[in-house]
Amino acid sequence: MADSPATLERIADLDRRLVTAVRGVRLLSTLSSPTSVQDAFLAGWHAGKPQLPKVDYARADFVQTREELEAIFLAADAGHPLGDYLRRCAQSWRIATELLDAAGSADATAHSINLFGRPNERLPGGTVSTLDAARHFIELADELGGELAAHEADYCIPAGVLREELQQRLDDFFGAGTIRVETDPDLIAKAAVGATRIRLRSATCFSEYDKHQLLEHEAFVHSLTALNGRAQPQLGSLATNSPRITATQEGLAVYAELISGSMDIGRMKRISLRILAIDMALGGADFIEVFKFFLESGQTESESFSSTARVFRGVPPSGGGAFTKDAVYLHGLLSVHTFFRWALKNHKLQWCRNLFAGKMALHDVIALAPWFESGYIAAPRYLPPWMQRANGLAGTLAFSLFANRIRLDRVEAEDLVLGM
Numbered sequence: 001m002a003d004s005p006a007t008l009e010r011i012a013d014l015d016r017r018l019v020t021a022v023r024g025v026r027l028l029s030t031l032s033s034p035t036s037v038q039d040a041f042l043a044g045w046h047a048g049k050p051q052l053p054k055v056d057y058a059r060a061d062f063v064q065t066r067e068e069l070e071a072i073f074l075a076a077d078a079g080h081p082l083g084d085y086l087r088r089c090a091q092s093w094r095i096a097t098e099l100l101d102a103a104g105s106a107d108a109t110a111h112s113i114n115l116f117g118r119p120n121e122r123l124p125g126g127t128v129s130t131l132d133a134a135r136h137f138i139e140l141a142d143e144l145g146g147e148l149a150a151h152e153a154d155y156c157i158p159a160g161v162l163r164e165e166l167q168q169r170l171d172d173f174f175g176a177g178t179i180r181v182e183t184d185p186d187l188i189a190k191a192a193v194g195a196t197r198i199r200l201r202s203a204t205c206f207s208e209y210d211k212h213q214l215l216e217h218e219a220f221v222h223s224l225t226a227l228n229g230r231a232q233p234q235l236g237s238l239a240t241n242s243p244r245i246t247a248t249q250e251g252l253a254v255y256a257e258l259i260s261g262s263m264d265i266g267r268m269k270r271i272s273l274r275i276l277a278i279d280m281a282l283g284g285a286d287f288i289e290v291f292k293f294f295l296e297s298g299q300t301e302s303e304s305f306s307s308t309a310r311v312f313r314g315v316p317p318s319g320g321g322a323f324t325k326d327a328v329y330l331h332g333l334l335s336v337h338t339f340f341r342w343a344l345k346n347h348k349l350q351w352c353r354n355l356f357a358g359k360m361a362l363h364d365v366i367a368l369a370p371w372f373e374s375g376y377i378a379a380p381r382y383l384p385p386w387m388q389r390a391n392g393l394a395g396t397l398a399f400s401l402f403a404n405r406i407r408l409d410r411v412e413a414e415d416l417v418l419g420m
Contacts, residue, residue, distance in 0.1 A: 038309070
């Protein structure tokens, strides 16, 4: 039965209230460390007297925000897919405010796990965990490292040069001025992205892989879905970074790297190392121990600090807790890949395109399919280049579906010899 105009208007009104309510909730930026914390830590490290970093987190009063989110949650119809979507979003944002209130305390870990899960959670359709997958990729990367390094070009792209190259590419794709690329001397991470701005850390060396990863992961997924979400006529919440969509967003972004050929084994190892580091921190390792772990794994001091700071966002650096967001990268990647293969097998490739209409979870694409069909949720204005080539994507997925039936543990070397 079609929704009445009154029902759709009520949903749109609740959605507008949701967008307004969460404007001051900035999870990642609030929990990030300033460059001064890195400078102080590395100075102590060089002096042979490393100390656990101290971060003063900004505080805000989220009492009214939670009251409004609770009101939206109760007003939305749990039996209606759009109402259920709003309830899930409101609940996710509420947990985010609780995490921010707990920033710096041991309580923050429980809220993080509630939002992003743990490294040892089972992967969809399998018996192995995200932690198992991380160990597999690290082991393979270490085995192949020496062999592959000899075949890779070793050169640096300065941040200023990369900014110009990315700006030209983005202007050509989205239109001049839609997304601006800037350099930022105060950025700890190599890059940070928003709907209309990408920041690059100044005085940093970027590889060719870095350039393509920034395009495919940051611009053609994170920025693209934000812009498509902003263009939605009814559900403005599809432009917001609700924590509940993180696994799908990051999984889709990493999948974009993979299918576009922008994913190198070193990148896969870096993602996997963060998962092991989260597990270490949850098991009691402190900031210094995790920092040493990254150093011993081949990262520079600056990279090791950045990686460790991600693990300890908002939690005490003394160990026993972690900010678990980075556990979603592999879990999300494998979930998105499974979803894409499932969509091909069930003749639902349109659902893969719908995934780019805004920032949503895999659950939303399935549950809200009728509202895509009716036009209540608009089709995505922008699609990544690899998604525009639907035939190529279908071919890759079809091959993947069949190749998974081949058991490598049963293959002998002589089986691979072709010809007489």
